[in-house]
Amino acid sequence: MKDNYQKIVDENTPKEDTINNAIIAFITGGIMGVIGNFLIDFYETYLLIPNKEATVCMLITLIFISCLLTSLGFFDKWVNFCKCGLIIPITGFAHATQSAALEYRKEGLVTGIGANMLKLSGAVIIYGIIGSFVFSLIRTLVGLV
Amino acid sequence: MIYLNAFIFCGLVCALGQIILDKTNLTPGHITVMFVVIGTFLDVFNIYDKIVLWAGGGALVPITSFGHMLTHGAIQGYNEGGILGLFNGTLNLTSAGISAAIIFSFFFSLVFEPKD
Numbered sequence: 001m002k003d004n005y006q007k008i009v010d011e012n013t014p015k016e017d018t019i020n021n022a023i024i025a026f027i028t029g030g031i032m033g034v035i036g037n038f039l040i041d042f043y044e045t046y047l048l049i050p051n052k053e054a055t056v057c058m059l060i061t062l063i064f065i066s067c068l069l070t071s072l073g074f075f076d077k078w079v080n081f082c083k084c085g086l087i088i089p090i091t092g093f094a095h096a097t098q099s100a101a102l103e104y105r106k107e108g109l110v111t112g113i114g115a116n117m118l119k120l121s122g123a124v125i126i127y128g129i130i131g132s133f134v135f136s137l138i139r140t141l142v143g144l145v
Numbered sequence: 146m147i148y149l150n151a152f153i154f155c156g157l158v159c160a161l162g163q164i165i166l167d168k169t170n171l172t173p174g175h176i177t178v179m180f181v182v183i184g185t186f187l188d189v190f191n192i193y194d195k196i197v198l199w200a201g202g203g204a205l206v207p208i209t210s211f212g213h214m215l216t217h218g219a220i221q222g223y224n225e226g227g228i229l230g231l232f233n234g235t236l237n238l239t240s241a242g243i244s245a246a247i248i249f250s251f252f253f254s255l256v257f258e259p260k261d
Contacts, residue, residue, distance in 0.1 A: 018167045025163035026156040029207070033155025034148050037202030055205055060245045062206070067249040071257035084163035087173045088180060089155070089206045090242065096174075097246045101254035113254055117247065120174060124208065125243060127178045129235055131185035132215035136231060139189045140223050 021083060028085025036062065036089075059090055066091035070098040096120035151203025154196065158207045177208050184212025188220075214238040 036058055043054040066086075069075040075095055079086050086092055097117060104116040118125070162176050171179075184207075187193040193213040197204045204210060215235055222234015236243070 018164060021167055022160045022163045026160035029159025030152035030156030030203075032159075033151040033200070033203030033206050035202075036155070036206035037148055037151040037200075040202045040205070055202075056241045058202065058205070059242050063242065063245045064249055067246070067253050071253040084166055084173075084176065085159045087177065088159045088162045088208055090208060090211065092173070092177060093208060093211070093242070094246045094249070098250045098253060101250040102257065102259040105254050105259065113251060117250060121246070123174055123178050124181050124211065128181040128185060128212050128215045128239075131182040131212060132188075132219050132235055133231070135185050135189045136216050136219035136223060139220060140231070 024082055025085040025088075028082040029088060032062075032085065032089040032091065062090055063094040066094040067098045070095050071102060093121050093124060147201045147203075150200040153203070154200035155203040155206055158209065180208050181212040181215075184209030185216045186212075188213045188216035211239060211242065 039058040039061055040051075040054045043049045043057050044051060049057060066075060069078075075086075075091075076099070079092075079095060086095070097120070100119045100121075101113050101117045104112040104119075106112065107116075158180070162180060165171065165179075166173065166176055184193065187196075187209070193204070193209070197210075197213075215238075218234045218237035218239065219231050220234075222230030222232075222237065224230070226233060
């Protein structure tokens with residue numbers, strides 16, 4: 001009886017097609033990379049912004065676009081389709097921040113948006129800072145020896 | 146040529162994340178945190194700077210570049226101001242991204258209604 005139940009469960013769980021998903025993530029992620037490089041080139045050649053600032057402008061542009069598309073409601077469908085192709089690029093960070101802000105909007109400005117905006121993306125900031133502190137400390141200590 | 150490199154590098158990082166997501170029980174949050182920490186580590190021996198030279202914008206778009214810039218800022222701060230600079234400089238290069246995400250999210254969430 002128990003074996004039978006497990007069999008039925010296995011048959012009916014939707015199978016995630018790993019290879020298919022990986023190819024979709026590869027293509028969409030690659031397109032994001034090309035867009036990023038294109039924006040840097042565009043800012044450098046046509047707006048004559050130096051390379052370092054052009055990088056920052058590119059990141060801000062991508063964050064702006066993904067925040068806007070998330071608020072308009074398109075981005076959730078795209079993330080469901082592309083998954084990591086849009087989560088790993090900086091757009092995923094902006095998407096997490098924006099969707100948390102929209103979701104908790106009705107709970108008020110301070111207890112809603114203020115307290116919950118970084119609910120999902122805060123982990124990235126916290127572990128990024130911890131990691132960079134530990135690793136740069138190690139590097140400075142190695143440099144001293 | 147750099148566009149092809151950008152496509153390959155950014156695509157490979159995303160595909161790797163997707164494979165880890167499918168094969169394990171980790172959530173997308175775990176994946177992004179993992180890649181940020183990988184990025185902070187890769188900057189220690191200037192590996193990521195070489196990748197940026199090779200892939201251009203393709204290496205700056207994934208979340209690993211966020212970690213790379215955090216460590217980069219911390220080391221730059223240390224070189225300028227010693228141990229205090231380590232605390233001072235950490236967010237120097239990434240502050241634009243974090244501020245932009247917070248500012249745009251705040252104003253868009255005031256203007257738009259959540260759509261379900």
